[in-house]
Amino acid sequence: MRGDLIQRGVWFRSGEQAPPAFRLVLLNAQAGVDGREVGDALGAVLDMLAGLPEGVLPDLPGMRGREAQRSRRQFAKLTTLLGLGARAFDASAHYPPLVAAERPDHLVPLRGFPALPWEAMTSNLAEADVALQLTAERAAAVDIAAAEVAQLLAERGLPLRVVATFGGFGRVDRRGWLGFHDGVSNMQAADRLAALAAPADPPWMAGGTYMAFLRLRVDLAAWRSLPRGEQELLVGREKLSGSALTAVDRSGGVPRPVAGGDFVDPPQSTDPLVEASHVHRANQSRASPHAPGALRIFRQGYEFLEDIGPNGPRLGLNFVSFQRDLGTLQHLLHLPGWLGDANFGGDPGPSFITLLAGGLYAVPPRAEPFAGASLLGSP
Amino acid sequence: MNVHEPGHLEALGDAGRAAWAERVASCFAGLEKSRFVQARPTAATPHATVIDWTGFPVRVAACLSRRRAQELLDWRGERGDEGRRRLQEEYLEWRVVRGAPREIRRVEFTTELPEYWRVLAAHEPSTLLETIAELAGKARVAARVAYGDLDPLARRVTPAQRESAFAAAMLEPGAMSGYNTGANAICCMVQRTNTLRALASLVAVAGAARRVRNAATGEWRCLTAAEAIPLFPGAAVQHRASDPLVAERVGRLAFEGRRIALEDPPGVYIQGVEHTRLRTPDGDAVPLEWFRFARGQDPRFQRLTFEVPPGEGLAVSDLVDVATGRPIRFGAQVAELVQVVLRLRVGPAGAVPFEPCETLKPAATGKGARNCTDVVRHDRAFAGAR
Numbered sequence: 001m002r003g004d005l006i007q008r009g010v011w012f013r014s015g016e017q018a019p020p021a022f023r024l025v026l027l028n029a030q031a032g033v034d035g036r037e038v039g040d041a042l043g044a045v046l047d048m049l050a051g052l053p054e055g056v057l058p059d060l061p062g063m064r065g066r067e068a069q070r071s072r073r074q075f076a077k078l079t080t081l082l083g084l085g086a087r088a089f090d091a092s093a094h095y096p097p098l099v100a101a102e103r104p105d106h107l108v109p110l111r112g113f114p115a116l117p118w119e120a121m122t123s124n125l126a127e128a129d130v131a132l133q134l135t136a137e138r139a140a141a142v143d144i145a146a147a148e149v150a151q152l153l154a155e156r157g158l159p160l161r162v163v164a165t166f167g168g169f170g171r172v173d174r175r176g177w178l179g180f181h182d183g184v185s186n187m188q189a190a191d192r193l194a195a196l197a198a199p200a201d202p203p204w205m206a207g208g209t210y211m212a213f214l215r216l217r218v219d220l221a222a223w224r225s226l227p228r229g230e231q232e233l234l235v236g237r238e239k240l241s242g243s244a245l246t247a248v249d250r251s252g253g254v255p256r257p258v259a260g261g262d263f264v265d266p267p268q269s270t271d272p273l274v275e276a277s278h279v280h281r282a283n284q285s286r287a288s289p290h291a292p293g294a295l296r297i298f299r300q301g302y303e304f305l306e307d308i309g310p311n312g313p314r315l316g317l318n319f320v321s322f323q324r325d326l327g328t329l330q331h332l333l334h335l336p337g338w339l340g341d342a343n344f345g346g347d348p349g350p351s352f353i354t355l356l357a358g359g360l361y362a363v364p365p366r367a368e369p370f371a372g373a374s375l376l377g378s379p
Numbered sequence: 380m381n382v383h384e385p386g387h388l389e390a391l392g393d394a395g396r397a398a399w400a401e402r403v404a405s406c407f408a409g410l411e412k413s414r415f416v417q418a419r420p421t422a423a424t425p426h427a428t429v430i431d432w433t434g435f436p437v438r439v440a441a442c443l444s445r446r447r448a449q450e451l452l453d454w455r456g457e458r459g460d461e462g463r464r465r466l467q468e469e470y471l472e473w474r475v476v477r478g479a480p481r482e483i484r485r486v487e488f489t490t491e492l493p494e495y496w497r498v499l500a501a502h503e504p505s506t507l508l509e510t511i512a513e514l515a516g517k518a519r520v521a522a523r524v525a526y527g528d529l530d531p532l533a534r535r536v537t538p539a540q541r542e543s544a545f546a547a548a549m550l551e552p553g554a555m556s557g558y559n560t561g562a563n564a565i566c567c568m569v570q571r572t573n574t575l576r577a578l579a580s581l582v583a584v585a586g587a588a589r590r591v592r593n594a595a596t597g598e599w600r601c602l603t604a605a606e607a608i609p610l611f612p613g614a615a616v617q618h619r620a621s622d623p624l625v626a627e628r629v630g631r632l633a634f635e636g637r638r639i640a641l642e643d644p645p646g647v648y649i650q651g652v653e654h655t656r657l658r659t660p661d662g663d664a665v666p667l668e669w670f671r672f673a674r675g676q677d678p679r680f681q682r683l684t685f686e687v688p689p690g691e692g693l694a695v696s697d698l699v700d701v702a703t704g705r706p707i708r709f710g711a712q713v714a715e716l717v718q719v720v721l722r723l724r725v726g727p728a729g730a731v732p733f734e735p736c737e738t739l740k741p742a743a744t745g746k747g748a749r750n751c752t753d754v755v756r757h758d759r760a761f762a763g764a765r
Contacts, residue, residue: 014595086704105445105446105703105705106702106703108701108702108703108704109704111658111701111702113655114655114664188593188595189595190594190595191603194605199441201440201441201444201445202444246728267635267728268428268628268631268632268635270426270427270428270725270727271426275428284431285430285431285624285627285628286628286631287603287604287623287624287627287628287631288603288604288605288627290603290604290605290606290623290627291603291604291620291623291624291626291627292437292438292441292618292619292620292623293431293432293433293437293619293620293621293623293624294623294624294627326702327702327703327715330653330656330702331433331653334653334655334656334702334716335431335433335651335653335718336650336651336718337429337431337650337651337718340653340655
């Protein structure tokens with residue numbers, strides 16, 4: 001996988017595993033500033049963030065020895081990925097736009113999807129000029145880093161402001177809130193770059209990728225009210241082992257899932273109930289990303305818990321995907337038979353997932369001094 | 380053998396049905412050599428499965444750019460829809476009915492097979508002319524629009540003569556009838572690879588026993604499209620939406636030891652459309668009812684017409700695709716929303732022993748390089764014609 005231009009923070013390379021701590025920091029430029037000023041500000045932010053895992057903290061200059069070592073441990077694997085939102089290209093948000101280069105065709109404000117309803121949305125907090133995805137080994141690292149970004153912007157009077165952040169965590173057992181294994185049928189490492197690397201349309205995105213972020217609320221009480229067999233048919237896996245379903249036993253009147261398929265690469269199914277499961281709806285073609293029609297995306301999601309109130313926990317999934325073309329995700333979430341006519345799985349199945357916030361971002365190819373820097377020049 | 384007409388249409392008489400069965404058999408002749416793929420469904424292939432893709436020719440966009448591809452694919456020249464004939468290569472073809480400059484009134488799509496229309500022309504000339512008139516929105520059309528100088532209803536005219544005259548007027552590269560060039564209508568597909576023969580050939584060659592060892596895990600796996608397609612040159616084109624998908628899916632079905640057959644009736648069908656991506660200027664989602672599915676029994680439609688109902692006071696070009704934020708300026712933008720399917724019948728996994736099989740070394744597999752030579756050539760012709 002040498003020679004790729006995908007930014008660090010997309011954990012797709014052979015042997016890599018996404019670290020468990022996640023925070024997405026969303027930044028908007030102040031009114032009246034131009035792309036160059038935003039570029040300079042981002043350069044300062046990224047320099048500061050790059051210093052944290054080196055033991056260089058803004059408020060603790062000159063730290064050495066054991067103290068610096070402890071800081072390096074604290075911020076181990078802290079990685080920043082930068083994305084540019086549709087807003088940065090929008091002349092109605094900034095005039096002139098922060099980025100004068102051509103907007104990629106599918107880089108647009110998120111309007112939602114037919115089977116994934118917004119949850120009482122008044123304003124979508126996940127749309128911004130710039131997204132910084134912070135990932136690290138420890139939750140404290142990404143949280144401190146996000147706070148340091150806000151502090152730096154304020155202290156130096158830089159023309160960016162943090163408009164929202166969204167945190168999340170990965171689980172060692174690779175399960176999600178639904179209790180099932182999640183994200184395990186991602187592609188083989190050797191195939192991932194074909195799903196990720198953007199074409200040169202527009203030219204400045206050649207070798208970069210695109211990020212989709214969907215903050216999905218899961219109604220856990222509704223999910224837990226379903227019998228296990230029904231859950232397994234909706235997911236397409238056996239709950240304990242994660243083994244893919246291969247068939248449905250209808251001999252007893254109530255359909256019962258039959259597992260035994262490959263954990264990572266579920267077999268093609270011919271049973272309508274299995275074909276309607278989430279595993280199959282999300283990857284109906286079961287083909288590699290070398291077939292553009294296969295609509296493959298690389299998932300890197302993180303769970304979240306917002307709060308526990310009188311109505312129970314408010315929790316869900318930060319769905320994060322990277323793909324060579326955002327049109328792929330749009331197809332996946334609009335096409336009938338895929339996830340365009342089912343909230344999760346089934347035909348059409350129960351609805352227990354809502355969209356809290358979401359945004360689409362271009363992730364420019366790696367470059368110096370930072371990815372996308374050349375786009376943020378003077379108009 | 381008896382073969383149903385595409386979409387379960389019932390337009391052919393006895394002689395026509397026999398001719399259609401014969402035509403299908405000739406397309407499927409190569410399939411008999413495969414251990415996995417059979418010429419027609421039987422009790423050994425009881426399960427239905429589909430392979431689906433969207434109709435926008437993604438290879439053309441990958442070679443040029445999306446915007447340039449959209450323009451090229453809608454190219455209408457003196458001979459009619461040039462973009463369609465040359466590069467609408469995803470088993471879905473369309474014509475755009477325009478009003479004022481930049482105004483799109485209607486987009487019509489078809490997946491109808493030229494092989495079937497040849498048989499229809501040969502054996503049911505009256506039905507053929509009625510169908511053409513219906514598709515063109517006319518009460519009737521003259522025989523010459525489909526048969527040139529031949530009188531198809533004359534007593535001594537043979538089916539072969541009718542088919543030949545029809546092909547010359549409606550199908551072949553020099554065909555000038557506006558009832559299939561897009562000027563007045565489109566009836567069936569004309570791009571050279573959008574045929575049942577091409578599809579059957581692809582299924583036949585893809586459904587062979589091939590495997591490669593996964594370098595990381597040591598386990599056997601089936602081939603990716605990038606690896607498989609170079610093994611059967613001429614039968615599939617890399618980087619299309621359709622061919623690589625069909626190649627991988629059928630190859631994988633064989634890898635799983637399943638028997639495979641194209642469904643009866645054989646055909647390519649329009650299964651759905653991402654209509655909620657389209658919004659009116661007021662932001663309302665476009666209802667599915669604005670898309671009219673036809674030429675087949677649900678869910679085997681072969682024709683789709685998209686236009687705004689007259690009372691709405693809008694044109695198609697007033698609508699916006701919210702996934703791109705762009706107003707509809709080209710038929711290709713709507714083609715991107717159309718779901719095309721190939722329907723298969725398959726048997727249970729493990730029914731056919733996989734051994735002996737062709738075991739490939741990773742080094743023997745293809746690189747999947749993109750070939751844009753033809754696209755660039757057509758684009759230059761387009762630029763020259765403007």
